[in-house]
Amino acid sequence: MSEGATEGSLEGGAPASPPDVFDVAVIGGGPAGTQAAVSVAHQMRSVLVLEAGPVSQRKGRAFWSKSVEFLDVPTFRAITGPKLAVALREWMAAQPGHVTSIGGTPRHVGIWRRAGMVLRVTRVPAPECEPAPAGFLYEIRASTRPLKAGEPLKIERFRARTLVVASGFEDIWPDIDVTEGANRLYQSHRVVFRYAGNRKGWHVCIRCDGHLHVDKHLAVVGSGDFAWSIARGAQDFTPEVTILTNGADPDMSEARLATLRARGIAIETEPIVAHVGKGTDLLGLRLASGREVMADGFFVDYSLKANREYLSPDDGWDLKVDEEGLLVVDEDGAVLGPDGEPVPGLFAAGDIVSGQRNLIATAFGLGQNAGLSAADLMREW
Ligand SMILES: Cc1cc2nc3c(=O)[nH]c(=O)nc-3n(C[C@H](O)[C@H](O)[C@H](O)COP(=O)(O)OP(=O)(O)OC[C@H]3O[C@@H](n4cnc5c(N)ncnc54)[C@H](O)[C@@H]3O)c2cc1C
Secondary structure (H helix, E strand, O other), X not given: OOHHHHHOOOXXXXXXXXXXXXXXXXXXXXXXXXXXXXXXXXXXXXXXXXXXXHHOOOOOHHHXXXXXXXXXXXXXXXXXXXXXXXXXXXXXXXXXOEEEEEXXXXXEEEEEEEEOEEEEEEEEOOOOOOOOOOOOEEEEEEXXXXXXXXXXXXXXXXXXXXXXXXXXXXXXXXXXXXXXXXXXXXXXXXXHHHHOOOOOOEEOOHHHHHHHHOOOOEEEEOOHHHHHHHHHHHOOOOOOEEEEOOOOXXXXXXXXXXXXXXXXXXXXXXXXXXXXXXXXXXXXEEEOOOOEEEOOEEEEOOOEEEOOOXXXXXXOOOOOEOOOOOEOXXXXXXXXXXXXXXXEEEEEOHHHEOOOOOOHHHHHXXXXXXXXXXXXXXXHO
């Protein structure tokens, strides 16, 4: 019996008891996970969505993305990041988990949502009575209530026949104004989060937010390929760009440096010591010498950390990943092992997938692909 699914309260008022084993479990309720769940439910399967947002600061890139309006998100015209997160939840709530009859056989179908930060995923043998198209079941352990000092974690277990990983990634932020001794992600980055997604603040995606600063001065924080590609992309919006390497070597070829010079793009190599801001508006960056570089928008690309720590090598997970740690999938969204073969019953979608555009419309498309592939696997039995 799936312990957590029976004793935990369900969000969204799902009217029926959940099944012991879900057809599909989805980790992450951002655009990719939501679309995967909706597509699975649409094929008359039972789907569990585990979503870290309500119990942690890991609310997803869609949530943190914008306090101003998106311009390129399908159908959600002029919506902010936090409002998009609510709209996604409402979309899932419209297909609540329930029991229906197909050919006289009762079947669990629809979406069960649970607040839960997934900590561990293992493979367990399927009991005789449980069909298992992958040859085993996925057992998922999640922390299901917000962390409080002095209180132990509440860990619940869930089981599913297939798994869709849609937990995205965390952007790596530069260590500017980071408090000494901070012990949690949100604390240690509270200053930069405050600015993230504002019209006047940090941005991580030139394609997403370049339009907010047309013909204005942009500061690009980074070096090497990251800084080069943002500075190149920035040219679509403005010729006024300064690269700040934050104490690092610019790490660019002479040809690239010559191109930047020819375009009037300055490179500042001094370390950055502080934000210069007013309210939640970021206005500039103070360099070690005390000099301040003021700009209209601030773009950073310091790499990323894929949210897949729950697929640990200690539990036998050996997956094909790219140089950034993102999962490599085939055309069905199936996650590949190191031999290039799909891992049975394991799919991935959204930002956590290697080689994709990290955008919301792409996440929806990848979510649908992975969700339908997982649902199709159930046809085997
Ligand atoms: C500042 C900024 C601006 C952006 N602007 C745009 C834009 O204008 N247009 C655009 O198309 N895209 C934009 N993006 C990109 C867009 O937000 C992402 O491409 C998109 O959100 C990816 O969707 P996803 O579902 O893969 O991941 P996410 O949206 O990151 O969702 C991942 C989900 O997984 C959950 N999760 C993570 N770890 C766990 C775990 N262990 N257990 C359970 N749940 C977990 C999180 O809580 C979250 O809900 C922007 C991003 C940022 C950061």
